[in-house]
Amino acid sequence: xxxxxFTSLDLRAMITSLEAxxxxxxxxxxxxxxxxxxxxxxAKPDSKxxxxxxxxxxxxxxxxxxxxxxxxxxxxxxxxxxLRTRRVEKIEMLGADRLVVLTCGSGPAEHKLIxxxxxxxxxxxxxxxxxxxxxxxxxxHDPDARVTVNDTYPLVVMRDLPVLSREWLVNELQAxxxxxxxxxxxMRLLPLGKDVTDHxxxxxxxxxxxxxSTQPWLSADLLDRLLxxxxxxxRYFHEAGGAPPAGIIVLSGAAPATSDVAPGAAGEVVSTxxxxxxxxxxxxxxxxxxxxxxxxxxxxxxxxxxxFFSKLEAQRAVQAYEAQQAAAWKKVDKIRSAQEDRVDGLLxxxxxxx
Numbered sequence: 551x552x553x554x555x556f557t558s559l560d561l562r563a564m565i566t567s568l569e570a571x572x573x574x575x576x577x578x579x580x581x582x583x584x585x586x587x588x589x590x591x592x593a594k595p596d597s598k599x600x601x602x603x604x605x606x607x608x609x610x611x612x613x614x615x616x617x618x619x620x621x622x623x624x625x626x627x628x629x630x631x632x633l634r635t636r637r638v639e640k641i642e643m644l645g646a647d648r649l650v651v652l653t654c655g656s657g658p659a660e661h662k663l664i665x666x667x668x669x670x671x672x673x674x675x676x677x678x679x680x681x682x683x684x685x686x687x688x689x690x691h692d693p694d695a696r697v698t699v700n701d702t703y704p705l706v707v708m709r710d711l712p713v714l715s716r717e718w719l720v721n722e723l724q725a726x727x728x729x730x731x732x733x734x735x736x737m738r739l740l741p742l743g744k745d746v747t748d749h750x751x752x753x754x755x756x757x758x759x760x761x762x763s764t765q766p767w768l769s770a771d772l773l774d775r776l777l778x779x780x781x782x783x784x785r786y787f788h789e790a791g792g793a794p795p796a797g798i799i800v801l802s803g804a805a806p807a808t809s810d811v812a813p814g815a816a817g818e819v820v821s822t823x824x825x826x827x828x829x830x831x832x833x834x835x836x837x838x839x840x841x842x843x844x845x846x847x848x849x850x851x852x853x854x855x856x857x858f859f860s861k862l863e864a865q866r867a868v869q870a871y872e873a874q875q876a877a878a879w880k881k882v883d884k885i886r887s888a889q890e891d892r893v894d895g896l897l898x899x900x901x902x903x904x
Contacts, residue, residue, distance in 0.1 A: 552862060553831045555607045556667050557743025558646045558709075560855075563790040563797075563834035564610055565643045565650065567852045570794050571611065572599055572641065577633045577654060581618040582626045586686070588673065589616070592638065602856075605686055606671020609650055610852045614860045625673075628684040632661050632675060645707035646741040646787070664703060676703050709741040711784055719777055723767040732766060733758035736780075745833060746783050752838035754779035786835055797854025800831035801844040832858045 556564070575592035582588050583602075589612070590601040602612040622630070636654035643650060648667040655661055660678035665671075674685040680703045688698040697703060712718060726735045736747045751758050754775040756766075766772050789795070833840070834851045848854040 552829055553858075556609075556648060557745055558648055559742045559746055559787055559790060560832070560834065560851075561609075561643055561648050561650070561667060562646075562787055563795045563851045564855065565641055566791055567794040567850050568601070568609070568611065568641050571852070572601060572638050574637065575599060576635060576637045578635070580626055580629045580633065582623050583616050583618060585623070586671070588626065588629070589618075590633075603665055603673065604671075605665070605673050606667055606669065608855065608859060609665055609667070610855045610859075612856045612860070613853075614856065616863075625684060625686060629663075629675060632683060633663065636661060644705065645710035647708050649708075651705065662703075664705070674703055680705055711741070711787060712739060714777070714781055714784065716773060716777055719773065719780070720767045723762060726762050728761070728763040730762055731758060732756060732760040732762060735762060740780065740783065742783070742787055745831070745837060745839070746786060748839045749786075749837035750776075750779045750783040753782060790834055795834040795851050797848040797851035798833055798836060798840070799829055799846040799848070799854050799858050800833065800840055801828040801846065802830040803828060803844065829858055829861055 572592055575594055575598075577590055578593045578598075579591040580588060581591070586605045586607075588603050590603070592599045592601055600612050601609070603609050619626075633654050636659065637656075638652065638654055639656055639660075640653040641650065642653075650665040650667065652663040652665070653660065654663065658678070661683075662676045662678070662680065664674040664676065666674070670687065672685060672687045674697070675683045677683060682697055682699050682701050682703055684699060685697065722739055723732075723735060726738075733747060733751060736750060737744060740746060740750070748758070754772075756772060756776055756779075760766055828844075830843075831840075832851075832854050836845065846854075846857075848857065
């Protein structure tokens with residue numbers, strides 16, 4: 551099963567990459583691709599960038615064209631009214647939350663586009679004082695949504711990295727549900743996603759299925775291995791906020807033999823056997839769980855994510871087309887069978903009458 555949405559680490563790396571590339575560009579148009587997916591066209595006199603946003607899933611620059619809705623939605627028209635011609639002043643992530651704030655314009659013309667990449671997701675447009683002007687999911691129509699038009703959006707950090715110490719680790723392990731595993735506990739304690747958690751447990755040589763009912767905090771050896779691994783793991787998050795990281799796509803299966811390789815998109819070596827069908831994961835860093843797997847390297851993390859999702863979209867389009875074809879042929883076969891049964895019935899009746 552391929553990875554389908556961003557983790558907090560992915561988002562941190564993406565924001566760093568986008569901050570270096572889209573700041574200073576003006577929004578010239580906005581398109582809706584699906585009810586949850588939108589593309590912002592950004593331009594400077596000598597270049598343009600297309601920024602793709604999928605509510606609850608991802609945000610990245612894209613170089614692939616997609617079919618747009620012929621008639622823009624009311625939400626898209628509202629975004630165009632307030633954001634078109636505005637300059638991108640800043641893009642940021644709040645703490646370790648999967649929440650993006652895109653600041654467009656300045657002074658009285660300042661607006662913020664807030665993208666929620668957690669749970670069901672949302673896209674919210676506010677003015678400079680965080681008053682909501684429009685949003686994709688409103689609490690008036692969706693009971694799970696927290697806000698609606700004219701509310702003040704609560705721009706506060708909900709989750710951040712904890713202060714690490716041996717005492718903190720022991721206390722958290724003791725306070726967790728005894729029936730849960732150490733992997734489940736670490737995913738809650740480190741709000742960076744399962745990739746980082748798996749890397750941490752592999753680095754510490756701790757079985758992910760270890761039950762907390764076994765009281766692992768009593769093992770000094772386990773704590774001596776686990777705490778340094780957690781510290782090392784959180785460095786990824788801080789590094790992702792520094793220089794824009796490169797990106798990788800992880801392919802399913804083992805690394806290819808040298809007799810079955812070909813140059814990839816960025817000059818790296820990958821298997822020639824339908825690479826796109828083998829896309830499994832994307833990441834800004836190589837981690838322990840990637841050892842021994844075939845990797846495709848990209849100059850930027852945004853390029854890796856764009857390639858990953860564009861191929862998934864293409865595969866889904868092919869699958870949808872094949873499903874439609876199969877349904878159409880099934881209908882044809884059903885009609886043919888009914889017609890044949892009718893002809894057989896008429897022939898039998900004719901023989902009987904003769």
